[in-house]
Amino acid sequence: MVGLPARGKSYISRRLSQYLSFFYNVPCKLFNVGDYRRKAAGNAFQAADFFDTGNEHALALRREASEAAMRDLCSWMKEVCTEPQALRNADGSPRTVPPADPTFVSGDFGAVAMFDATNTTKERRRWLIERSKETGAKVIFIESILTDEEVITKNILASKVGVKDYTGIDDQQAVSDFRERIAHYERVYETVTEKDLSWIKLIDGGREIACNNIRGFLPTRIMTFLVNLHMQRSPFYFTRHGQSEYNEYGQARQGRRRLRAHGRRRTVRDGAWYMGERQHRVPEGRAAAGAAVDIHYAPHRADGAPHRAPPLCGAGRRRVDQHAAKGV
Numbered sequence: 001m002v003g004l005p006a007r008g009k010s011y012i013s014r015r016l017s018q019y020l021s022f023f024y025n026v027p028c029k030l031f032n033v034g035d036y037r038r039k040a041a042g043n044a045f046q047a048a049d050f051f052d053t054g055n056e057h058a059l060a061l062r063r064e065a066s067e068a069a070m071r072d073l074c075s076w077m078k079e080v081c082t083e084p085q086a087l088r089n090a091d092g093s094p095r096t097v098p099p100a101d102p103t104f105v106s107g108d109f110g111a112v113a114m115f116d117a118t119n120t121t122k123e124r125r126r127w128l129i130e131r132s133k134e135t136g137a138k139v140i141f142i143e144s145i146l147t148d149e150e151v152i153t154k155n156i157l158a159s160k161v162g163v164k165d166y167t168g169i170d171d172q173q174a175v176s177d178f179r180e181r182i183a184h185y186e187r188v189y190e191t192v193t194e195k196d197l198s199w200i201k202l203i204d205g206g207r208e209i210a211c212n213n214i215r216g217f218l219p220t221r222i223m224t225f226l227v228n229l230h231m232q233r234s235p236f237y238f239t240r241h242g243q244s245e246y247n248e249y250g251q252a253r254q255g256r257r258r259l260r261a262h263g264r265r266r267t268v269r270d271g272a273w274y275m276g277e278r279q280h281r282v283p284e285g286r287a288a289a290g291a292a293v294d295i296h297y298a299p300h301r302a303d304g305a306p307h308r309a310p311p312l313c314g315a316g317r318r319r320v321d322q323h324a325a326k327g328v
Contacts, residue, residue, distance in 0.1 A: 002119045002143035002192055004185050005178065006155040008205070008231050009144055013114045016142075019225050026112055026218070027080050031073045033117035036065035038164065046165060048180035053188055066117065070131050073113045077135040080111045110218060113137070120189045125197065140219060141199040142226065143192045148204060151232075205231030237274060242266035 001009040010032065017028040037046075040061055050058045119125055119141070129139055146152050156178050160166060166174040192199045198213040200223055214223050242263025259267065 001114065001116050002125070002141050002199075003145065004118065004120065004189060005182050006152050006160065007144040007146050008155060009118075009142075010116055010159070011231070012142065012144060012202075012226070012229065013116045015229060016222065016225060017112070017114060020112055020218075020222075024218070024221070026110065028112045028114070029073075029076055030114045030116055031069045031076075033062075033066050033069045033115070034164070036069045037062055040065050040068070045169070048177045048184065051181045051184045053184070069115065069117070070128070073115060074132065074135050077111065077113050077137060112218075118185055120185055122190050122194065125192070125194070129197070138216075138219070139198065140214070140222065141192050141197060142222075143199060143201045145191070145201065145203045146205070151205070200226055202226060202229075205229075237277075239270055242270075 001013060003009050010030075013030050013032075017030060020026040021028050046058075049055060051062075053059060115128065119128065125141060132139055146155075153175070156175055157171075160178050161171050161174045162169075166178070169177075192201060195212065198215075198219065199211065200214065201210040203209065206227060206229060209227055211223055214220060241259065243260045243266070244263055245258055245260060247260075247263070
């Protein structure tokens with residue numbers, strides 16, 4: 001990861017790890033340098049001047065934390081590569097591969113280790129390239145750039161205040177100190193422009209995206225995921241349907257039954273409330289920030305009109321025909 005503090009780097013790392021693990025069975029692990037730094041400092045509070053490049057003692061401590069995180073990252077990558085029996089096939093049987101190549105990673109698409117830190121200078125990125133050569137892994141830098149000060153402030157309040165570095169610290173003091181920390185990083189910040197490296201650059205949470213030297217199946221899947229990633233917090237609304245005919249008769253049965261008058265009134269009322277919330281929460285020109293989920297057997301929309309079931313085709317149509325033939 002690359003970027004100034006409070007740019008969503010840890011959030012992107014977690015989401016990407018979940019995506020790759022769930023959909024592609026890729027072993028993933030995050031190595032957050034901030035956790036190593038706090039451990040090296042004995043979990044003591046570190047004020048903004050700790051991140052001043054002129055603070056030689058703090059700089060040595062931060063380098064020690066980075067080295068420790070990279071050491072663990074390389075060890076984990078080698079372990080995943082040399083112990084394929086630790087992974088399982090889809091049927092649960094042990095996965096085995098020929099041990100000819102020590103850098104071959106078991107699994108369908110390899111393994112992914114994420115080095116979560118600012119990595120804001122070209123020198124630091126070159127160090128990462130050299131240090132990770134022993135794993136034989138392809139290195140991709142993902143840079144997150146935010147220019148909206150309101151979003152940056154929300155990120156600070158949501159993910160920094162009251163946790164980890166600022167446990168027990170007053171909110172206003174924490175925000176002020178963290179902004180001073182960001183200023184220290186800004187003085188040495190060099191955006192990713194190296195043409196010989198592989199990188200993906202996200203600007204303002206996906207408003208603009210750029211990439212360089214992204215090739216292969218897994219790198220392109222990572223690129224596609226980041227293009228569709230939502231950086232803003234999005235509420236989800238879950239609601240039961242309004243009163244149906246089964247509810248009126250006191251029957252707890254499944255099936256597509258029509259809503260009664262009371263149920264239709266509630267549907268209209270809930271729909272009006274949701275539309276008001278949507279207009280209040282979603283800035284002009286952006287997609288909806290939430291989702292309303294209704295039980296599938298309440299066949300009315302928020303405006304009271306009945307839903308029309310989408311036409312079935314293929315296997316779904318055949319199953320319906322089979323049930324009809326059996327009289328189900």
